[in-house]
Every structure is written in structure tokens, then in C-alpha cells.
Amino acid sequence: MNLIRKILIANRGEIAVRVVRACRDLHIESVAVYTKPDRESLHVRIATEAYEIGEHPMNGYLDGAKIVEIAKQCGADAIHPGYGFLSENYEFAKLVEDAGLIFIGPKADVIRKMGNKNIARYLMRKNGIPVVPGTEAINHENIDTIKRYAKQIGYPVILKASGGGGGRGIREVHKEEDLERLLEDCKREAKAFFNNEEVFMEKLVINPRHIEFQILADNYGNVIHLMERDCSIQRRHQKIIEIAPSPTVSENLRKTMGVTAVAAAKAVGYSNVGTVEFLLDDYNNFYFMEMNTRIQVEHGVTEEITGVDLIVRQIRAASGEILDLEQSDIKANGFAIEARITAEDASKNFLPALGKVVGYYPALGPSVRVDSHLYKDYNVPPFYDSLLAKLIVTGTSYDLAVNKLERALEEFSIEGITTTIPLLLAVVKGREFRRGFFDTSYTDKNMASLVKEMEKYKNKANKFKKEDDLHIVIAEAVRMFESENKR
Known part of the structure; x- marks a missing residue:
């Protein structure tokens, strides 16, 4: 087994922060890389070490050779690609492997095959997996x-x-x-x-549901799934709310789709963490859509219902550890829902929003988790993905989880820039969402009425704002104290 002592994180923002924290939980040193606009970003502040990879906002995070060079110079054993940027670039994975470093993900050849949707469709058909x-x-x-x-x-x-x-x-x-x-x-x-x-x-499958299965595999052919996520609430084919497990998938269908997802992963010799995505029609026919060969943005909802830390599992699998879980060990503990909060104005055709965060009051309380790289006075740069925070709530039932999400969204406040919180509230408060009556067309089809509804929440005063200044400080102090005690 390869003992990983130091990991370079070839990414930025929320996912880089998430990986740093997983490294700290495992007592592994973390290395951040950043471009000039990200010099004051949170992942740079909390990593063990940090190195600038250039002044150009985008080129640095896409410069695989420079990233590998820094990893070797600083003595890193492995590189975690996060999501986006180079995470599904098989040439980068091969570059890492050829440098004698560990790529925390599947092998380069698997990324190449599954990264090309046309090749992936061929491989699935060849192995009896239903495709559109x-x-x-x-x-x-x-x-x-x-x-x-x-x-x-x-x-x-x-x-x-x-x-x-x-x-x-x-x-x-x-x-x-x-x-x-x-x-x-x-x-x-x-x-x-x-x-x-x-x-x-x-x-074109008309108005399907988007159902994806989380895969966990080691380097020795052992593969399980960690149940499904319903990612049907989208806008322009991009997910905005994810639910685990799906509130409308029956137990029999879940078993059938899960077995198929595992078979798809085994068909390509998959290792590490990945996601098999399906389209599900009104008659419960499902079709392979694609496989994401990386950690997903929405991995947190799977973690919340299964208790499995997927970033830690990525690192352990990449270290050569044998998977110590069986399919029978995986059971859902209630429901989890994630809402992606982005810097966009939904009322203006999702116009990107820029500026300085002059006030940051994330929702807190029981069964609420926030994954974010924001802090007060952070400047949101114009060069990258608009994701600001992922709000994740859990409940013993779907209905209770929806209630918690509604409450948490009403408490959440990011001042100084426009966000999609009002749109998310409009969706969550809708009767169709609460009943689980939605598909991938829901948001786009109802955008006019959603925009009208979200006006009610745009200027809503945050009732908890005055007290939050104090309890945010306290919460951060507690988190830092706990983190130090783990080291």
C-alpha cells in the first residue's frame, strides 16, 4: 500500500477547501496552488503550503506540467484534481502517473474511455447496459x-x-x-x-428524471454503489438541487439501477470514486447517459445519508487500500438535499454577479451543513465557476428535509452580491417540489412563474442577522479548536 503523506490539490474554491479538510482529518499535509486572483482565497489560507501557479486567472489551473512540477518540488506524493479544470483530463492523469505520483482518481485510460461520451456509449452497449x-x-x-x-x-x-x-x-x-x-x-x-x-x-427522452449512482471501487476489482441521487432540478442542463435518495424511485427499481451502475463500472475496470448517470422516463425505463470519472459537486448528500466520507475514501483507495465495505453495508439514513448557491441573477437570465462579500451569514442549526470557500470581505472573481456555497440539509423523511431546506435558505444571507437564494426558495416552496413531482424540464418550463415568485424573497430581511455576527465567530472558533485537536 502506498502511504500518502502530502497531497497537492489541483483546484480552487469550495472543492479545494473540502479536500484540505479531508487531508487534515487524515493528518496528511496539503498543498494549495493558486493564480493571482485567488491569492486571498480560503483554500490558500488553510492549506499546509501554497504556491502561485501564474498570474493568468485560468491558465494556471489548466497547466498540468506546472502543477506536476510544483508537486515534485514540494515533495507531494499525490495530486487530487477536484472537479472541473483537469479532473477529467486523461492526459493530465497520465502526466501525474508518469511522474511517479499518485493520481487520486481512476486510471488515465479509464478517464479517456469514459470522458468521450461516444466511446462510453459503445462500451456500455457492448456490455449490455441500456443506452438511449x-x-x-x-x-x-x-x-x-x-x-x-x-x-x-x-x-x-x-x-x-x-x-x-x-x-x-x-x-x-x-x-x-x-x-x-x-x-x-x-x-x-x-x-x-x-x-x-x-x-x-x-x-431526446422527453422530460426524464436525472438519476445518478455514486460508485466506490478499489484497485482490485471490488465495486459497490452508495445509492442514488435525484438531480432532476436543473436549469439549462446544469444541476441546482440534488436529493439523496430519490423520493420517487422504488426499492426494486433502486436495486436494478444500482446493479446496472456497478456493472457499468466493472465493465471499464473502474477504480476510486465515480458516478454513473441515467435518464429515467415515466415508465421506469432507464438509460445510461454518462459516467463522471471524478468526485461530484453533489457528493455531500451521499455522505450525509450513508456516513461515508467520499474524499477520505478517494485518498484511501488511491493509497491501495482494499475496500472494506460490502453492498449490504450501505443503507440510507433519511434524506439529504443540496441547494447550490451561485453568484447569478436568475431574474436577468442568470447574469453572472461579481463583487465583494460585505456580509456572510450561512445557515446553521441541527442537520445543516455548508460547504463553501466564502468569508466576509472575499472578492468574487469573474473568471471562474459561479458556485459560492453548497447548502446541505438532512431529515428523517423527505418532507422534513424540505422543511429544513426552506428554513435554512431563509436564514442564509450573502450580502454585496446577487445570488440564486431567492430562486432556490421559490423552487423549494413550490407544491411540485414538495410532492416530488418534477423532472429535468421543471425549472426551465416554470422559469417565468419562479422569477415572479422569487421577487417576494429578494429583499427579505434576515431576522437572525444581528445575533449571527457573534455566533458565526463562536462557530468558527469551535471549528478551529476541533481541527487543532485532531492534528
């Missing part, structure tokens, strides 16, 4: 042939970038006259975001 009817890559075909494929599949269809993710490189096509234009749009976006304009076509 569709094509291979269509870039080499002429438009008449592509139109013929679309007719054979049946409109509506969806165009997807083979190397895509995060809701990018996707176009829905409902009629033939729009196909050529949307195909060119899709290829341009795929080239811009993923440097790969390869596109394929699938049947």
Missing part, C-alpha cells in the same frame, strides 16, 4: 445523411459533444429545418469548451 437510441460521431457525415439518421431515430433528437460536460455542447432539435444550424452551434461550442468538435446524436 442514437448514433456514433456524425462529424464526417454530410447533412443529408445526418437528417436521415434523425428521421430514423425520430424527432425530437439531441446533439451532444462527445467530450462535453457541465451542460455545454448540447442542442435539442425538434424539427428538421433547425438541424443544420443547431449542429453547427453545437460543434462550435464543443470546440470552444472542450477543444474537440466531435458530436453525436441521441433520441
